[in-house]
Amino acid sequence: MSVRGSSDRGSHRRWRWVRGLRARLALAISLILFVSLGTAFIATYRGTGTQVRNQIDQDLKTDARAVDDRLGYDTRPRALVTAAEIYIQDRRSYGATARLYLIRVRGGTIVSNLPELSPEEEGDQRVGRDVLGPRRESGEARALRTADLGLSTVRVNDEPLRLYFVSVIRGGRKVAEVGVGESAASVGRAQSGVARTFLVAGSLTLLVAIGLGFAFATRLSKPLRRMATTAAEVTAGDLSQRIGSRGPRDEVRVLSDAFDSMLDRLEDAFARQRGFVADASHELRTPLTVIRGQLEVLARQRDVRQEDVRHVDEVVRTEVLRMERLVEDLLLLARADEGELVRPGTVDLAPFVEELFDSLTLTADRRFELGELPQGRLIADEDRIAQVVRNLARNAVEHTGPQGLVRLTVTPLGRSRIEFALEDDGPGIPPEQRDRVFDRFHRTDTARARRTGGAGLGLAIARAIVEAHGGRIYASSSPEGGARVAFVLPGFRAAGRRAGREQPARS
Ligand SMILES: Nc1ncnc2c1ncn2[C@@H]1O[C@H](COP(=O)(O)OP(=O)(O)OP(=O)(O)O)[C@@H](O)[C@H]1O
Ligand SMILES: [Mg+2]
Structure with a gap:
């Protein structure tokens, strides 16, 4: 039982600093900062992603329009394929360049700068004629080939690829579909950059906040600690200690002022109490002295006259009455102090x-x-x-x-x-x-x-x-x-x- 008690006390002491005002204030400040930084981080992280993705989408749309323009106005599939191949030939294959182009011509021909989608035909120097049979086609290639119109994201080479497909309309008819893609890895890169910045700046800010919070709390709680020391030093014998805090009139100052004025009142009350006891003793001693004096005079007399006895008797009676009244008054005041004086x-x-x-x-x-x-x-x-x-x-x-x-x-x-x-x-x-x-x-x-x-x-x-x-x-x-x-x-x-x-x- 006692062992448990002492170990409890030990752990109490160990955790006392955590329960202390300083640590709690510093922790609270850090927690608030941590939550604020976390919220700011999430907002910035997401915002950056959206912004970079929007930029990519915008570029893809512009590029798709340019490809559409370059396909010309000959709407025969062969002419369209040739135009697409010429356009692709001017571009390097995807991987070496950041852009993926994919033109789906009416009739099923696909022209692309992704080698897997349009490998060169044997003996044919043209780039981009789709001869892929279903058996050689990978899942990625199929995803690209069959991607929906509009914006979408597919995975190519283990990276997300942002894709934009638009119809090529000639004479009110759809003659082909142009797709432009760009790796969305830059979104992740931008977001990791944000995360790194937040991690470094955030940790530093947190550390500084903990330090400043602790210093601030130390300053703030100084009068409180002084108050505790003063309260511990105050005894009924010495009520002269005061905190005497200076500085702005905040809650802590109000508290320490109240503490000081309480000590003033206590000191005053104790002084009055001492005075009261001294006065009461003095007032009780006076009649006693008179009585003793009278009795001594009487005792010293050899032949005591009746008259002297009567005189002493009179004086003693008066003094005893005076004492009785005094004691009664003191008792009454004591009852008043205990709050049981009146019965209305x-x-x-x-x-x-x-x-x-x-x-x-x-x-x-x-x-x-x-x-x-x-x-x-x-x-x-x-x-x-x-x-x-x-x-x-x-x-x-x-x-x-x-x-x-x-x-x-x-x-x-x-x-x-x-x-x-x-x-x-x-x-x-x-x-x-x-x-x-x-x-x-x-x-x-x-x-x-x-x-x-x-x-x-x-x-x-x-x-x-x-x-x-x-x-x-x-x-x-x-x-x-x-x-x-x-x-x-x-x-x-x-x-x-x-x-x-x-x-x-x-x-
Ligand atoms: N009517 C009064 N005129 C002038 N001084 C007065 C009057 N009443 C009270 N005092 C003053 O106030 C003091 C306190 O009065 P208080 O009645 O408390 O004490 P006390 O009359 O001296 O003694 P006790 O009432 O205990 O017999 C008196 O000593 C006196 O100096
Ligand atoms: Mg009186």
């Missing part, structure tokens, strides 16, 4: 907001205002949305003094979205901080300076909940110059509006 249901908007607003007014001594409420239903997780509103309201309360304004408005946007906004008349959030306040553990400098206040998770939790609903959250400034933090949710279905209320600050 149908919320009857107006009663839900009114009840929520009432509970907010009990939390602090502020001027709470509630805007006009739309009637309708919202598909959302009631408890989570209430948690977001409470977080925003707590921030507004924390950043305003007694009698400060805390206003909640709920406004439909379009047909199916709704905006919740919390506005205050506090110092507001500086424009450059408005995106970052939603980051985990982010607090503006002023908030950081204050000893009180939370860990900087309230808005991060609000964002996680809103985004889990498919909505978005953003900060701006309120008409009073304070902060306005709003979120928009989808899944709203309107049914009318209900008048707003004002809740005077409790005194």
Whole structure:
């Protein structure tokens, strides 16, 4: 089993270069070229054959007309034979010359420059009188003698012979048939020439194409190989590697840019993750340090007073509460990261907001205002949305003094979205901080300076909940110059509006 596995791996390695992009691209280019060259070859090969054959046919027709002319106008067979013999005598026998002449005179006499068809009669000096008896006649000779009118091809001396026969008409009567033939070997020769040229030029072109294709593919796939190396080098500890490919913005460049920006995001995410862990540890350590300090002070005291115990108890309780809240918030964010934060249901908007607003007014001594409420239903997780509103309201309360304004408005946007906004008349959030306040553990400098206040998770939790609903959250400034933090949710279905209320600050 393991032997087979290793030999499999070996053959895998052996064939890896074939499966590589470079080899495949080079092979594909060569294959395309091979098919194109093959098609071009077939077309040229056939075209050349047709062209040479047409030329031969044309020459044969011209020659046959010339023979016809030379036969004269004496239509007696004897005179025709004599005229034909005179014409043939001027030509050399076929074989020495390229042309075959064959005149079939009415009455059966054949005159030709092919010796086999018209051998000299004994004692007769004339060329071309046919005295062949059937017993001496070869198949080739018979084929020539009996060839049809018009164009045909017969085999003579193991070569194809192109033949043209035409009737000699005198006074409206056919008196003889003139045949002219020429070896069609030149067609084959021309075609072999084409084949040789294609073989040499084609092989060279193919070789060059394979080389160029390989070089081109090497160049093209270089960023891909760099990407593979970079990906192999990237570890959670070192995300600083980049491909940084230059050159035209082709698909490979787009891919490598996407890879680089993915690494950017990963690096950023890892850095934030590290920061988050560091911040979380710091936030958890602070109350622990306070608790330990308090306990140590208490332990060092010889005679512990009841009052000191009460004080330490109070401090420890506060810090433990703070830790509990922190751990709860962290758990909630972890659940958000795992995508199981919200369980949406149908919320009857107006009663839900009114009840929520009432509970907010009990939390602090502020001027709470509630805007006009739309009637309708919202598909959302009631408890989570209430948690977001409470977080925003707590921030507004924390950043305003007694009698400060805390206003909640709920406004439909379009047909199916709704905006919740919390506005205050506090110092507001500086424009450059408005995106970052939603980051985990982010607090503006002023908030950081204050000893009180939370860990900087309230808005991060609000964002996680809103985004889990498919909505978005953003900060701006309120008409009073304070902060306005709003979120928009989808899944709203309107049914009318209900008048707003004002809740005077409790005194
Ligand atoms: N209404 C506001 N006015 C001014 N600054 C605000 C307001 N709301 C939020 N901020 C700023 O945004 C920062 C982040 O708010 P967030 O609610 O996330 O954290 P936090 O209130 O400091 O702590 P936590 O909510 O965890 O108790 C705050 O520290 C504060 O600097
Ligand atoms: Mg907060």
